Amino acid sequence: MKIKLLTTAILSSAMALGMAGTAQADEFPTKPLTLVVGFGAGGSTDIQARVLANVLEDELGQPVNVVNQPGAGGGVALARLANNTDEGYTFVFGTSMTITFGPLSTETTYQLDDFRYVAGVTLGQSAMVTGEDREFGDTWEGLIEYARENPGTSYATQTALDRMIIEYIARQEGLDLRIVPTAGGAGMAPLILSGDVDFGYSGGTHSGYADSGEMPVLLSLAEDRLVAFPDAPTLQEAGYDINAAEIRVVMVPKDVPDAHVARLAEALEAATQDERFIEITEERILMPVTYIPEDEVTQTLADQVEGYKALLEELGGLPEDEE
Template sequence: MTYPKKAMLGGALLATTLMAGGLVQADDFPSQPLTMVIGFGAGGSTDIQGRVLANVLEDELGQPVNVVNQPGAGMGVALTRLVNNDDEGYTFLYGPTSPITFGPLATEVDYDMDDFRYISAVSLAQAGIVTGEDRPFGDSWEELLDYARENPGVSYATQTAQDRLIIDYIAEQEGLDLRIVPTAGGAGMAPLILSGDVDFAYSGGTHSGYADSGEMPVLLSLAEDRLVAFPDAPTLVEAGYDITPGDILMAALPKGVPDERAERLAQALEAATQDERFIEVTEERLLLPVNYMDEEELTDTLYAQRDAFAELIDEMGGVEAPE
């Protein structure tokens, strides 16, 4: 059968239009609201920062970004949700990296590092080893070590399997006999430190609230660099320990998300690190440094941290979780 030339051109034009429309639709991301999952409860530093970040991303992406808090198992519940998500980029996680680099090495979980794409880092955590005012060793790490050697049973408040591993390593290196006191988060640690019931402790960020008052001096930085609000505290490496456990605050997606969608989200996250709203809450309120890493740099960093944790766990003969 022979078709009129006009009909053939019309059909070709229609096909081209449909194909173009399909391409536009495929690249038109996001075309509906997104969900940011935060693996901790409302009101904490990750939640405060994440909600401001969500507001900035809404402006960058042109769609609402709804924040869902899904605490449990040290962010493990949120990561399990993400690994089972199949909406191709509309749900992403915001939070620290240690539940991914350390968590699967320390406990049985339903995910591993290869299950995710690490899209961008936007900030660095500021964990530290802290003490209180008027301690016999002041706020000096070296003086604490001398005091602890002379006084077996100096007390240390632990919160996580990761900080317990680090302090066990330090105690072994320095010949310390510590009394370990398990605590539940910063809310459990702070009263013990402020009252003097424990000598020193791990703090994931609670100490930042005492930067002005001086009630919770930092003995050691657990970040890669010295802490923004406590520049006099040496890093672990500076103190002679070959450990760099510094947590990074980042966004992650399930592994199979299309490249163009991951890249679109990464562009929005990079723009957010230059937005005054995000800078203000991060640097001035939470006392955290804004620090952007792209997917390649972030992924390489996380795998290097995971390998270092694995070596440390092997050297220490396993992980002992807080009671």
């Protein structure tokens, strides 16, 4: 009888612990969360993140504090996140380029499989752009023809990824370009608008000139044509077999419990239907809002990594000044 009673007590305790664990997971979150942005304050990612944090507070019932950790194109924030152990209370909102191409272009302390990709919420709108009243007009075909006839046509680069893309295009088209490194959109825009540089890469700065027409888009680097510049062809439409599509995604360390990831995903899906998030994203920074679940995001990013590896192999690596 004592053995039976003892066994019953042990089973009851185990069941109680199991139920407590389930309840604890179901209650996530029980304290404030931290949304980390890997870029400085004031940029489009930061602006979007702050509205996203407000929406998530309502959905999760806890404060969501935004912290900026700029550096290495978002890499500093991911390096810190990889070592985080708070089970989903800290997460990064950033661009997929940081995790797909970053570890291929420079030495990092993290890789793709160090994280879980809770959900994508926005599709990036990066592009090749130019200024008004250029000799080659405002079409990609016009630029290519002009650049073939004018060696030294100048290109403003911002990232290792866009540098690789333009290197590939230059080889395909037989172009001899002059590459001008710039520090982000703030460095690129004055050179393009003044005419000091012929064309360049823009991660989103061009959206601010959609109404004025001062920065025409020549080529979309997104999977589809850009929302605000539907006349510009995509990379694939222009004949280049590259998938450089950017997803703005929420990332957590790989060991975060499934229940916590599921709760964050649920809140993020609700955010993509919230008018506040839609307004700031689609009307202000001119990027389409879309919900992409974890499994789809993860597969897309893995496919991109393989594509970039193949392209780097074809090119023989990055140009020396970008390695």
